[in-house]
Amino acid sequence: MGSFNEFIHMGGYASYVWSSYGIVLLAFGLSIILPLREKRQLEKRIRRIIQNEQSSSSE
Amino acid sequence: MIMRFIYQLGSPPYFYALSGRLLPWLSGICLILFATGLYGGLVLAPADYQQGDSFRIIYIHVPAAWMSMFVYMVMAFSGAMALIWRIKIAEIILINSAHIGAVFTFLALVTGSIWGKPMWGTWWVWDARLTSELLLLFLYLGVLALYSAIDDKRKAARAVAILALVGVVNIPIIHYSVEWWSTLHQGPTITKFDKPSIDTRMLIPLLLMAVAHKFLYAIVVLLRARNDLLWRERRSQWVATLFKDGS
Numbered sequence: 001m002g003s004f005n006e007f008i009h010m011g012g013y014a015s016y017v018w019s020s021y022g023i024v025l026l027a028f029g030l031s032i033i034l035p036l037r038e039k040r041q042l043e044k045r046i047r048r049i050i051q052n053e054q055s056s057s058s059e
Numbered sequence: 060m061i062m063r064f065i066y067q068l069g070s071p072p073y074f075y076a077l078s079g080r081l082l083p084w085l086s087g088i089c090l091i092l093f094a095t096g097l098y099g100g101l102v103l104a105p106a107d108y109q110q111g112d113s114f115r116i117i118y119i120h121v122p123a124a125w126m127s128m129f130v131y132m133v134m135a136f137s138g139a140m141a142l143i144w145r146i147k148i149a150e151i152i153l154i155n156s157a158h159i160g161a162v163f164t165f166l167a168l169v170t171g172s173i174w175g176k177p178m179w180g181t182w183w184v185w186d187a188r189l190t191s192e193l194l195l196l197f198l199y200l201g202v203l204a205l206y207s208a209i210d211d212k213r214k215a216a217r218a219v220a221i222l223a224l225v226g227v228v229n230i231p232i233i234h235y236s237v238e239w240w241s242t243l244h245q246g247p248t249i250t251k252f253d254k255p256s257i258d259t260r261m262l263i264p265l266l267l268m269a270v271a272h273k274f275l276y277a278i279v280v281l282l283r284a285r286n287d288l289l290w291r292e293r294r295s296q297w298v299a300t301l302f303k304d305g306s
Contacts, residue, residue: 007102011112016177020170024119027162028275035282042286043302046293050302 069146071288072297078281085278092271099264107261116174118264122272124167127195128230130160130276134202135227138220147291148284150216153223154206155283159276161199168192179243187236188244191229198226212291 010017067073100118107114134156140149171189172182183189202219209215237244257265292298 010115011106013111013113013115013177016113016173017115020116020119020173023169024123024166027166031159031162031275031279032282035279035286038286039282039289042290046289046298047302049293050299 069148071147071292071295074148075285075288075297075301078285082278082281085274085281089271089274089278092267092274096264096267096271099260099267104261104264105258110178113174113177114261116170117261118268120167120170120174121265122269123163123170124192125269126272126276127160127164127167127192128233129273130156130163131195131198131223131226131230134160134223138223141216141220142224148288150213150220151284151287151291152280153220154202154216155287156276156280157199157202157206157219158283159279161196161203163272163276164192164196164199168196175243181243184243186242186244187240188233188242191233191236194229195226195233198222198229201226 008014008018068077096118101115104115106112134153137149137153137156140146141153168189171192175184176182202222205222206212206215206219209218236242237246289298
């Protein structure tokens with residue numbers, strides 16, 4: 001592996017190699033980010049449910 | 060001792076707490092494995108004498124293909140546990156494996172296609188390996204569709220478990236397809252019983268990447284399972300306690 005340019009060039013297969021790695025990166029990133037975002041929303045909803053129950057039981 | 064552990068693991072609060080403690084460790088190990096595996100595969104490993112640098116797609120294609128089958132076996136195994144013992148956690152592992160299993164299968168197909176173009180001269184052939192892998196993708200999508208079509212989630216899990224178990228016949232077909240039928244797809248390089256026909260500098264990054272993918276699967280399935288569990292048990296005492304403690 002001589003230079004950085006050579007590394008990027010991938011012996012002429014750059015478009016194949018880097019598009020594959022790009023798709024994988026995108027798919028794995030989404031697979032992690034989506035459940036994390038869902039968790040934040042769930043926590044909000046559950047907090048609201050618990051608060052509603054508490055306020056209705058105290059009346 | 061082991062039975063007690065399995066029994067405890069089946070308890071939602073215990074599973075939730077344990078998985079929460081495990082996740083940071085799993086994430087750290089997973090990142091290290093990906094970093095070393097990618098460096099070894101993209102930088103240190105020599106170019107292939109026939110395929111040049113295009114062979115480097117192997118480091119994402121082969122682990123994804125292995126995972127597509129591994130995740131399916133986990134689904135079938137959890138399905139059997141869910142059917143026999145009605146363990147809620149098994150149902151949750153089963154259904155929350157389907158998304159990431161479909162992702163791995165999709166990636167195996169797409170990266171294989173991108174690799175096939177310069178090496179075989181075509182994006183796709185209807186041979187046994189590619190067709191059975193495509194069938195696997197449809198099995199995952201079928202599991203997801205069936206689950207979302209049934210409102211009662213316990214019933215849905217049982218239906219999905221049966222579908223997952225029936226689909227297991229496809230797994231040996233995928234694995235042996237390159238030996239049973241002649242094809243453009245190359246034969247197994249790693250899982251031959253004699254010496255693997257691959258340079259050690261190429262092999263070690265591949266194994267690192269394979270283990271990294273296993274960790275990634277564990278992380279994604281735990282994240283999803285925890286969300287699922289939290290929502291299903293939202294009216295239970297342990298969830299209320301969890302939120303009272305300000306977490």
